[in-house]
Amino acid sequence: MPELGKYVFAVLGSYGISVAMLVVLCTLSLMRARKMRRDLAAIEQRMRRDG
Amino acid sequence: MASLWEYANPRKFIATSDLVLPWVGGLALVCLVVGLVWGFFFTPEDYRQGASVKIIYLHVPAALMAINAWLMMLVASLVWIVRRHHVSALAARAAAPVGAVMTLIALVTGALWGQPIWGTWWVWDPRLTSFLILLLFYLGYIALWAAIENDDTAADLTSVLCLVGSVFALLSRYAVLFWNQGLHQGASLSLDKEENVADVFYLPLLVCIAGFVLLFVALVLLRTQTEIRARRMRVLLARERMG
Numbered sequence: 001m002p003e004l005g006k007y008v009f010a011v012l013g014s015y016g017i018s019v020a021m022l023v024v025l026c027t028l029s030l031m032r033a034r035k036m037r038r039d040l041a042a043i044e045q046r047m048r049r050d051g
Numbered sequence: 052m053a054s055l056w057e058y059a060n061p062r063k064f065i066a067t068s069d070l071v072l073p074w075v076g077g078l079a080l081v082c083l084v085v086g087l088v089w090g091f092f093f094t095p096e097d098y099r100q101g102a103s104v105k106i107i108y109l110h111v112p113a114a115l116m117a118i119n120a121w122l123m124m125l126v127a128s129l130v131w132i133v134r135r136h137h138v139s140a141l142a143a144r145a146a147a148p149v150g151a152v153m154t155l156i157a158l159v160t161g162a163l164w165g166q167p168i169w170g171t172w173w174v175w176d177p178r179l180t181s182f183l184i185l186l187l188f189y190l191g192y193i194a195l196w197a198a199i200e201n202d203d204t205a206a207d208l209t210s211v212l213c214l215v216g217s218v219f220a221l222l223s224r225y226a227v228l229f230w231n232q233g234l235h236q237g238a239s240l241s242l243d244k245e246e247n248v249a250d251v252f253y254l255p256l257l258v259c260i261a262g263f264v265l266l267f268v269a270l271v272l273l274r275t276q277t278e279i280r281a282r283r284m285r286v287l288l289a290r291e292r293m294g
Contacts, residue, residue, distance in 0.1 A: 002092060007103040010167050014160040015091065018109045025152045026270065033273050036280040043287050 059136035061279045068272040076269040082262030089255040097252075106164045107248070108256060112263035114157035117185060120150030120267060121213070121220035124192075128210035138275065140206035141282065143213065144196050145274030149267055151189035158182055181223035188216035202282060 004011050058064045090108035097104035127143035130136055161179065162172040173179065192212055199205035248256065 002102065002105075004102040004105075007101055007167055010103050010163045011091075011105050014106045014109055014163045015087070017159055017163075018113070018156045021152055021156055022266070025149065026266075029270055029274055029277070033277045036277045036284070040280045040284045040287075043284055043291075047287060047291065 056134075056136070059134070059138050061138055061283070064138050065276050065279060068276055072269060072272050075265055075272065079262055079265035079269050082258055082265060084262075086255050086258035086260075086262050090252075090259060094252060094255060100168055103164055103167055104252065106160050107252060108259045110157060110160040110164060111256060112260045113153045113160065114182070115260060116263050116267050117150055117154035117157050117182070118220050118224050119264075120146050120153060121185065121188075121216060123271070124150065124213050125217045125220075128213040131206050132210050137202075137206075137282065138279065140202075140210070141278035142271060142275045143209070144206075145278050146267075146271045147189055147193050147196070149270045149274070151186065151193065153263070153267070154182060154186045154189055158186065178223060181219055184219045185216070185223050188212070188219055192216065202285070 058067060087108055091105055094105065096102050124143040124146050127139040127146070130139035131143070158179075161182075165174075166172050192209055195209050195212060196205050199208065
């Protein structure tokens with residue numbers, strides 16, 4: 001761990017908040033992508049079945 | 052060589068982006084991990100700013116992407132206005148939340164960096180203020196898409212909003228040059244070697260920038276696929292309701 005001195009809050013805060021925001025953005029994007037893929041496949045299957 | 056307009060076909064876009072996405076996403080992850088670990092653990096302190104200089108590896112790439120995401124949305128909106136390709140309007144919609152997060156990261160890391168160096172979290176400096184306005188434009192753009200039911204009308208109105216917001220995207224880039232006042236320094240990256248940051252900070256910064264660019268591309272591809280599927284689902288459900 002590098003010696004951050006009086007900047008420890010600023011540096012660790014920046015890394016923590018930024019990484020957290022990027023992880024949340026990626027997770028939400030992946031979850032919505034999966035859900036939409038699944039839902040669309042289900043609707044297309046239903047419409048094919050019902051004509 | 053295939054025409055660029057082939058990718059205006061949603062099926063073609065999804066098939067091609069499915070092939071590219073794992074590579075772009077994987078490369079983004081590698082660049083981000085290498086760049087941030089290099090910058091955080093293996094770079095020295097700055098002679099004036101001390102260890103706080105390590106914030107540059109997040110602040111500069113995020114600010115760069117905040118502006119360039121809006122410019123990408125501008126190009127996609129212009130394609131929609133001129134050629135009426137749905138994929139381009141949906142790509143602009145997909146990019147907005149990513150750009151908003153980049154803007155928020157730039158503002159938050161800027162405030163955390165500014166407090167120990169300038170002695171304040173925030174000043175109404177031209178660059179900071181134009182970035183805050185850019186964030187508000189992002190939020191307004193996202194809200195406008197969500198508020199309008201008809202996709203084509205939403206694409207038209209958000210495209211106009213995007214054109215107006217482009218003034219602030221450019222202002223946030225050049226504010227330091229237009230108004231020679233305020234606390235924010237000039238550009239960290241420059242073709243002029245005298246003005247550029249030192250090599251020891253520059254190389255990991257380039258890797259981080261590559262990581263942010265690739266992450267943006269990967270997220271926009273993924274989210275555009277999602278928007279295409281969501282639009283198709285709305286069309287199918289409407290057709291089903293009409294019998």
